[in-house]
Amino acid sequence: MPSRLSTPPASARSARDDERAEKTSEILKKIRTLEIKTRGLVEAAFAGNYHSVFKGRGMNFEDVREYQPGDEIRTIDWNVTARLGTAFVKKFTEERELTVMLVVDVSASGNFGSTTQSKRELAAEVACLLAFSAIRNNDKVGLLLFTDRVELFIPPKKGRSHTLRIIREILFFEPQGRGTEPGLALDYLNKIVTRRAVVFFISDFQAPDFSRALAVSGRRHDFIAIQIQDERERSLPNVGIITLEDAETGEQIEINTADRKTRTVFTDLVTGFETELSRTLRRNNVDTITLQTGRDYLPPLRSFFKQRERRLGVR
16 A cells, blocks of 8 residues: 655755755855844944943852951851851852843834834844844853743853854744733743843833833843834824724724824824833833834944943943
């Protein structure tokens, strides 16, 4: 009885192999182009004492030594002290290695862009810049992609091949969901990443309230929110009657942009949303960087690091 599975013709296999090789070549080319482009940006954006602008680095236990006047009582090792009959204190060394987590929103709203660049493309490029900065500084880097679900989690690790995998996923991952649930992503992060990390949360933040989960993440990690904006989502042009569609739900609405009152209401809604988001982030001690499609993202990034250096008294 002949098998119902048959070997495809050599020509079909060859065509598929060629297509796979072409796609792989395209991915590698894009990653290489981005690496070349961001190399100079990494040097410019993260020049100087990179690690010192991130608070909350851990301390590694190194050894014990005999207690000396002026030592912190909290550092006394009571087990060793009891065993030897003399007070000993623990010695620690500063942990120089950072764990960087890139949490990137890949929901459908990121596909919008009124310039030559979509919000997702800008988010991807900035995330790749941060990933290259991590590898340059010999830090661990991990990735969490989310929509209305956790789409992908890659645990933090070191190494060039690991970092290149992260960059490939950022650039080419195809999400299953369309909505945005930052709270769900943060709940997952809070459970899975137990040690303190530097978290770059990249999103347009067009989402339901996530303040509860953010409160936990803000305490546990050094949390930086990177908000991706597009000018056309902040103000309406006067172009007559247009149809707006919600990329995540498919819901459509027809509005007359020639009506000044309509444009004012739209602007007021956006302003109210941004004010509430800013209040939520500030309340949880989260630093924020705002980037806009079609504009150079390096000046805001550089400004963020310089301000942080001044605030933390870094020299």
